[in-house]
Amino acid sequence: MSGRPPVVEPDAGAGPSTPAGGVRAAAPSDAGPGQPGAPGAASASPRRSLVELVVVAALVVALFVIFGAGDLLVVIACLIVMVMVHELGHLLAAKHGGMKVTEYFLGFGPRLWSIRRGETEYGIKAIPAGGYVKIPGMTNLDEVDPADEARTYREQPFHARLLVAVAGSAMHFIMAFLMLWSLLVFVGVAQTGKLQVQGLVPVAGVANPAAAGGIRPGDIVVSVDGRPVGGSVSTLATVIQDHAGRPVHVVVERDGVRRRLTVTPVNERLHHEAGVVTPAKGAPDGVIGVELGNPTAVEGVVSAVPAAVGDLGRFAWASIVGVGRLFSPTAMLSRFHQVASARAANRAEANGTRVSSIVGAVQVADQAAHAGVGDLLAVLISINVFIGVFNLFPMLPLDGGHVLIAVYERVRSRRGRTYHADVGKLMPFTWLMLAFLGILFVTTLAVDVVHPIANPFG
Secondary structure: OEOOOOOOOOOOOOOOOEOOEEEEOOOOOOOOOOOOOOOOOOOOOHHHHHHHHHHHHHHHHHHHHHOOOHHHHHHHHHHHHHHHHHHHHHHHHHHHOOOOOOEEEEEEEEEEEEEEEOOEEEEEEEEEEEEEEEOOOOOOOOOOOHHHHHHOHHHOOHHHHHHHHHHHHHHHHHHHHHHHHHHHHHHOEEOOOOEEEEEEOOEOOEOOHHHHOOOOOOOEEEEEOOEEOOOOHHHHHHHHHHOOOOOEEEEEEEOOEEEEEEEOOEEHHHHHHOOOOOOOOOOOOEEOOEEEEOOEEOOOOOOHHHHHHHHHHHHHHHHHHHHHHHOOHHHHHHHHHHHHOHHHHHHHHHHOOOOOOHHHHHHHHHHHHHHOHHHHHHHHHHHHHHHHHHOOOOOOOOHHHHHHHHHHHHHHOEOOEOOOOOHHHHHHHHHHHHHHHHHHHHHHHHHHHHOOOOOOOO
């Protein structure tokens, strides 16, 4: 949640973001030249600045579309929304608890546009590397105007501080749940235990054997030559290859009715020798010309709720395991090895232990967007849950660090006497955590740039 170590700066600019943005403490002279309410503020109206910003944004969108990168633009937009919804969670929780919130911004660096509503300034900055919410008095180290002390984060009751600390991650879990529910209801998920004919493909310039035998796209293959297929392509392929030129019985399910069909695979090798087709070396003999995959099934509006909750739990557990693996010495050394060795990077990718940087995440999400909305939703769900879990790691500057401090202060407090932890004593651990995050960022980025992730969607 905290976008930087909790130190006091007389004119605080935006600090580095956490994986989803950050919450910062307000400094007494936080408004600078050109900012609303600051001496010497620019005379240009927020409306004119907004029009200029919209024009620039429209030009950027047009360039993405012209160069055929519309899917990439959608992915970037989704990630920006995820970051700002994270920050919106902190914002709403803080306002609900009666705390003062001075800023809610997308990006860091120079302001491009902002507008003030009440005591909060909303806006966009030049470097779109995250977002933040600024709340006075996040720790005992922050200098705050005495007039604002009663409304600082540190002066609020335990439940209010805890809500602010967990609100960002909670928003990721809410987004993931809504996307899971939408995926189940509107798109459907693959049934890995079934094999479906996705389409028919030409075979060696002759009539398609599958079509001639009565197989149609959408059929569920139940068995072949009396052997149950389930979701195994290899079972069907083995039988078909061994029956080149000989009839084979295939049972399919169509519209809930099972049908027993007879299909005669074409001897592809003979057609190759006749000069009709040129298969790869060692190509199988028997083919019937079908494209196979797993069928998708949708859930009802109500039944999708428990299903989405169960899937969210599985995503969360996988993310917890993944976060735990991040901090192991073996994994840290492995990331350095992956930078130097494509084989190591590929092996980690195959084992599911490779950690992606923001570049890798965008690349995979872009590939998923090309594959279809279902694949894109699955990737965005995974990113949301991982960020939600990672931000709860109990160490500053992450959200979990503020959760840990709030719980510790609650345990140490006595009736009539509120205990405030001295965050200064945690600074060595905070800097250690920042060093780890920096190394993680550099190594994962280097791996993704030097050894790009293979397209998992074909």
